[in-house]
Amino acid sequence: MGISFYVQQGLNGLSFAALLFLLASGLTLIFGLMRIVNIAQGSYYLLGAYVGLSVMHWTHSFLLAILAAGAAVAAIGALMQRWFLARFHQQALPQFLLTMGFAFIFSDQALLLWGGDPQSVPVPPALAGTFVLGSVYFPTYRLFVIAIGLVVYAGLWVLQERTRVGAMVRAAVDDAEMARGLGIDVGKVMTGVFTLGAFLAAAGGVMGAAFLSIYPGADFDVLPLAFVVVIVGGLGSLRGALVGSLLVGLLDNFGKALFPELSYFTLFAPMAFILALRPQGLFGRA
Amino acid sequence: MTPGGWPLGRWRSRTAAAAVLAALAGLPLVAPTYYLHLLTLTFCYGIMAMSLDLLVGYTGLSSLGHAAYFGVAGYTAGVLATRYAIGFWPALTLALAAAVIVAALFGLLAIRATGPYFLIITLALGQIIWGLAYRWVSMTGGDNGLRGIPRPLLGPGLHLAEIRPFYYFALIVTALAAGAMSLLTLSPFGLTLRGVRESESRMRALGYNVWLHKYLAFVIAGAFSGLGGALYAYYNGFVSPADVSLVASANALLMVVLGGSGTLWGSMVGAALLVFLQNLISGITQRWLTILGAILVLSVLYAPQGIVGAARALAARAAPRPESRRAPVPTAEPHP
Numbered sequence: 049m050g051i052s053f054y055v056q057q058g059l060n061g062l063s064f065a066a067l068l069f070l071l072a073s074g075l076t077l078i079f080g081l082m083r084i085v086n087i088a089q090g091s092y093y094l095l096g097a098y099v100g101l102s103v104m105h106w107t108h109s110f111l112l113a114i115l116a117a118g119a120a121v122a123a124i125g126a127l128m129q130r131w132f133l134a135r136f137h138q139q140a141l142p143q144f145l146l147t148m149g150f151a152f153i154f155s156d157q158a159l160l161l162w163g164g165d166p167q168s169v170p171v172p173p174a175l176a177g178t179f180v181l182g183s184v185y186f187p188t189y190r191l192f193v194i195a196i197g198l199v200v201y202a203g204l205w206v207l208q209e210r211t212r213v214g215a216m217v218r219a220a221v222d223d224a225e226m227a228r229g230l231g232i233d234v235g236k237v238m239t240g241v242f243t244l245g246a247f248l249a250a251a252g253g254v255m256g257a258a259f260l261s262i263y264p265g266a267d268f269d270v271l272p273l274a275f276v277v278v279i280v281g282g283l284g285s286l287r288g289a290l291v292g293s294l295l296v297g298l299l300d301n302f303g304k305a306l307f308p309e310l311s312y313f314t315l316f317a318p319m320a321f322i323l324a325l326r327p328q329g330l331f332g333r334a
Numbered sequence: 335m336t337p338g339g340w341p342l343g344r345w346r347s348r349t350a351a352a353a354v355l356a357a358l359a360g361l362p363l364v365a366p367t368y369y370l371h372l373l374t375l376t377f378c379y380g381i382m383a384m385s386l387d388l389l390v391g392y393t394g395l396s397s398l399g400h401a402a403y404f405g406v407a408g409y410t411a412g413v414l415a416t417r418y419a420i421g422f423w424p425a426l427t428l429a430l431a432a433a434v435i436v437a438a439l440f441g442l443l444a445i446r447a448t449g450p451y452f453l454i455i456t457l458a459l460g461q462i463i464w465g466l467a468y469r470w471v472s473m474t475g476g477d478n479g480l481r482g483i484p485r486p487l488l489g490p491g492l493h494l495a496e497i498r499p500f501y502y503f504a505l506i507v508t509a510l511a512a513g514a515m516s517l518l519t520l521s522p523f524g525l526t527l528r529g530v531r532e533s534e535s536r537m538r539a540l541g542y543n544v545w546l547h548k549y550l551a552f553v554i555a556g557a558f559s560g561l562g563g564a565l566y567a568y569y570n571g572f573v574s575p576a577d578v579s580l581v582a583s584a585n586a587l588l589m590v591v592l593g594g595s596g597t598l599w600g601s602m603v604g605a606a607l608l609v610f611l612q613n614l615i616s617g618i619t620q621r622w623l624t625i626l627g628a629i630l631v632l633s634v635l636y637a638p639q640g641i642v643g644a645a646r647a648l649a650a651r652a653a654p655r656p657e658s659r660r661a662p663v664p665t666a667e668p669h670p
Contacts, residue, residue: 083449083450085450085453087584132631132635140449141591142634144398144453145587145591145634146630148627149628149629150627151631153627156621156627157624178611181651268581271580272458272461275454281454309472311465312466312467312469313462313470317462319458320443320462324442324443327446
């Protein structure tokens with residue numbers, strides 16, 4: 049195993065990390081604002097991938113597939129939040145059970161609609177090549193995914209730290225009562241954040257389906273990893289989600305490559321270690 | 335007060351428990367084996383669900399990784415029985431020890447967290463066990479699971495190969511476990527747990543070691559979950575990663591909530607309902623998971639107190655107690 053092995057696995061890990069970030073950033077924003085443990089975040093990923101697959105099939109446009117899947121799943125997320133979750137504001141268990149119930153329904157209906165075989169979204173021709181770096185061959189598409197992950201992080205950071213909407217979200221996270229008193233429509237902010245989270249997860253689903261394939265059960269495969277990301281990074285922290293994604297993406301990849309029998313252990317043991325030292329996560333507030 | 339000096343409610347529930355036990359003991363004489371099979375499964379899952387209720391209903395800790403201890407004990411018993419041909423009692427003891435050790439380790443990491451944090455952390459910890467079951471192929475058989483776990487030989491001439499003897503054995507184990515857990519909830523320890531559920535800060539101010547009580551409850555619940563898992567492994571003859579998956583843990587939580595958390599036997603009712611529904615509906619349609627999801631959503635919306643809670647509300651409406659015997663209920667409305 050030479051240096052090229054590590055570079056190759058490292059780049060694979062980074063592209064998986066970018067995907068995880070798309071899921072985990074929504075998860076952590078939703079949790080930070082609403083204290084909802086959203087089990088359906090994995091379903092958004094799954095549904096996004098399948099809707100993207102169908103749109104790709106009809107239109108042959110990757111961009112359209114991402115946008116349509118994102119919009120469709122964002123609408124589902126918005127309805128879930130408005131009609132169901134908002135009724136149980138600040139009640140952790142009922143909210144969690146609702147998202148779990150929806151996750152079961154989505155998972156089963158996706159199986160009914162799209163069948164049980166693993167499928168892939170075709171990689172758009174412009175990104176289908178390989179990138180050669182010395183002795184390492186690396187698919188251009190994965191570099192594209194890494195770039196998208198960074199762009200989304202930058203976009204979310206600017207949105208949260210530098211815009212009026214972001215200031216409203218931060219105000220609602222810090223003190224929802226006070227924000228409401230200042231005239232901020234906290235209900236709308238919550239729906240907005242939930243919808244954005246669903247959109248990002250669905251977009252991640254379309255992009256992930258192009259290099260990991262999509263199959264029944266992918267929702268519950270990817271969800272625990274996204275949870276590990278937010279636990280490690282700190283619940284509610286965007287920067288934590290980024291660092292957590294990088295850690296989990298790389299650990300998962302190297303773990304699977306080096307210790308296949310213990311690969312989950314190599315992922316969860318560091319999580320337990322971080323949890324023991326810093327229960328609030330690396331960037332969480334104490 | 336009743337002859338035993340017990341409050342009326344407790345007397346009544348003991349009579350009810352005895353009647354249910356007698357009915358279940360007489361059932362093999364009339365019921366077809368298929369129903370005995372479903373009831374035996376109900377006992378295994380019911381022990382797990384009741385032990386989870388110790389956490390959810392009595393301590394206020396909603397765990398989403400409770401299938402982990404069920405699975406650890408199930409796999410331990412399975413590996414010992416199939417690979418090392420170890421007898422039932424020593425294997426059971428080691429399986430319970432394994433569940434306790436894992437619960438003791440996970441508890442150290444999880445107990446500091448509260449509310450939704452606790453949910454997520456128990457979920458992630460539970461996935462460690464799932465990951466081991468799934469990936470540690472040389473020990474667990476991986477995705478194929480562990481097959482051929484023999485039915486236990488309890489002692490000379492006591493081989494539980496047939497369903498009826500196993501049913502009786504499972505019934506006795508379940509009754510003992512339910513009795514032990516019920517005694518636990520009535521003990522000073524159990525009352526302290528309820529105090530912790532209501533207000534941690536108040537219990538702390540009263541001088542209770544809140545962390546230790548929660549930790550002990552967590553480990554005890556893990557041990558009983560392991561008992562259910564070992565029983566399940568020996569009955570089913572097969573354990574697989576699905577038994578320790580996130581869906582399995584969610585199922586256990588659903589049994590508790592559906593039955594009515596904080597009632598212990600409600601969890602048994604919830605377990606029975608899910609086991610029977612799943613097996614009967616699976617004969618009609620492939621869409622069990624959709625139905626399960628719909629049950630979850632509808633129960634949160636319309637029966638937040640669970641079946642037992644709804645039944646109690648109905649009973650209270652049908653026969654209101656005389657005013658004099660009802661203790662005044664202090665009301666403290668939170669600020670809107």
